[in-house]
Amino acid sequence: MTPTVSLLLLLLLGLSRAHPLHDEENEDEDDVDITTRILTSNNATDEILLEGDLLAPKTRNAMKCWYQSCQWKKGNNGLVTIPFTVSSQFTSWEKQKIDSAMKVYHSSTCIRFVPRQNEYDYISIENRAGCFSALGRVGGRQVLSLNRQGCVYHGVVLHEINHALGFQHEQTRSDRDNYVKINWEYINPQNAYNFYKQNTNNLNTPYDYSSVMHYGRTAFTVQYGRDTITPIPNPNVQIGQRRGMSRWDIIRINALYGC
Numbered sequence: 001m002t003p004t005v006s007l008l009l010l011l012l013l014g015l016s017r018a019h020p021l022h023d024e025e026n027e028d029e030d031d032v033d034i035t036t037r038i039l040t041s042n043n044a045t046d047e048i049l050l051e052g053d054l055l056a057p058k059t060r061n062a063m064k065c066w067y068q069s070c071q072w073k074k075g076n077n078g079l080v081t082i083p084f085t086v087s088s089q090f091t092s093w094e095k096q097k098i099d100s101a102m103k104v105y106h107s108s109t110c111i112r113f114v115p116r117q118n119e120y121d122y123i124s125i126e127n128r129a130g131c132f133s134a135l136g137r138v139g140g141r142q143v144l145s146l147n148r149q150g151c152v153y154h155g156v157v158l159h160e161i162n163h164a165l166g167f168q169h170e171q172t173r174s175d176r177d178n179y180v181k182i183n184w185e186y187i188n189p190q191n192a193y194n195f196y197k198q199n200t201n202n203l204n205t206p207y208d209y210s211s212v213m214h215y216g217r218t219a220f221t222v223q224y225g226r227d228t229i230t231p232i233p234n235p236n237v238q239i240g241q242r243r244g245m246s247r248w249d250i251i252r253i254n255a256l257y258g259c
């Protein structure tokens with residue numbers, strides 16, 4: 001490992017240390033917002049992650065996935081078939097959680113997850129150190145990690161799958177400054193890039209506080225309890241929801257893939 005990579009790794013590992021899990025005595029998965037759960041789970045990962053849970057792309061182009069060819073292909077039947085494998089390390093209960101998340105796409109979009117046979121491009125769902133995914137279709141086998149200890153929750157599975165479909169975090173949208181204020185004073189400068197705006201295709205949809213892709217308000221905070229993201233003008237709007245896809249999340253998938 002080069003010194004530069006090691007340094008980056010250390011910086012990334014520091015990202016989520018300030019996010020204690022609040023529900024250790026409560027198994028209810030709705031008690032913790034998705035990003036808190038994801039960032040907590042990624043505490044010890046040795047993967048190079050961007051924005052907490054995105055695998056660093058192999059090429060610069062991957063970050064421009066929206067405009068490039070890194071979407072999954074639609075077949076003549078109008079369905080976007082995405083082959084996948086699931087690690088045998090998952091229990092049948094965990095596989096059921098993954099399966100039920102996939103059913104959300106099957107029932108409301110033209111995305112169809114199918115067990116891989118010999119397709120070249122596919123998603124390999126693995127029990128690695130953290131919850132993370134590549135952005136969009138990257139070509140060949142691409143890992144979507146759901147650590148068994150902290151990531152096999154309905155909302156987290158949806159969040160990571162949405163990354164694999166090509167969706168970025170909602171608060172990095174190009175127009176986000178009209179809807180949220182980033183409190184840079186509570187963000188370690190070394191982590192600031194996690195809040196940089198991206199050149200996103202917003203698909204003519206409104207900014208969506210309720211997106212499953214939106215960070216929680218204290219994501220990456222350096223000071224416990226202090227917001228790094230504050231909705232504007234109404235600071236009390238809930239962000240970082242934890243239950244599942246919003247109406248707009250679904251609409252965007254259908255728009256991006258022409259369902």
Ligand SMILES: [Zn+2]
Nearest residue numbers: 053054159163
């Ligand atoms: Zn994410």
